[in-house]
Amino acid sequence: MTLLISVFAAVVSTVIWYKHLPKNDMMLGVLCWMYWGASIMWLVDAIFEFVELKAEYFSPEPKDMLNDSFLGLSVVALGLVIWVIALLIKDPKGVIREALFKKKA
Numbered sequence: 001m002t003l004l005i006s007v008f009a010a011v012v013s014t015v016i017w018y019k020h021l022p023k024n025d026m027m028l029g030v031l032c033w034m035y036w037g038a039s040i041m042w043l044v045d046a047i048f049e050f051v052e053l054k055a056e057y058f059s060p061e062p063k064d065m066l067n068d069s070f071l072g073l074s075v076v077a078l079g080l081v082i083w084v085i086a087l088l089i090k091d092p093k094g095v096i097r098e099a100l101f102k103k104k105a
Contacts, residue, residue, distance in 0.1 A: 001065055003042035005072030009079070010035035025092045031083045038075050 013035050017028035050057045060068075091097055 001068035002072040002075065003039065003046050005069065006035055006038040006042050006075055009076045010039045027083070027087055027090060027092060030086055031079065034079045034082065035076070038079065042072075 010032065013028060013031045017024075017032050020026065020028060046057075088096060
């Protein structure tokens with residue numbers, strides 16, 4: 001489930017990034033790379049787990065699937081948090097800079 005959730009997040013973020021490619025003012029490329037990196041990590045994990053478990057890999061317990069789902073959603077949420085922090089630090093539209101240095105009348 002972790003692999004499925006992270007690949008889904010990677011594909012969705014890549015489509016959104018590609019749609020807004022010419023301007024790229026929201027740093028969506030960072031989000032894409034994080035999710036694709038997580039997807040590759042989970043793919044390697046799945047390969048090693050399959051080598052270890054063989055056919056049992058394809059019949060997980062419901063409890064394990066629920067735990068993997070929570071882990072996958074946590075990875076997606078953590079990726080979003082990191083992306084928002086990077087966006088706030090970079091401030092590509094200058095909104096935060098303008099709000100901080102705005103002269104009060």
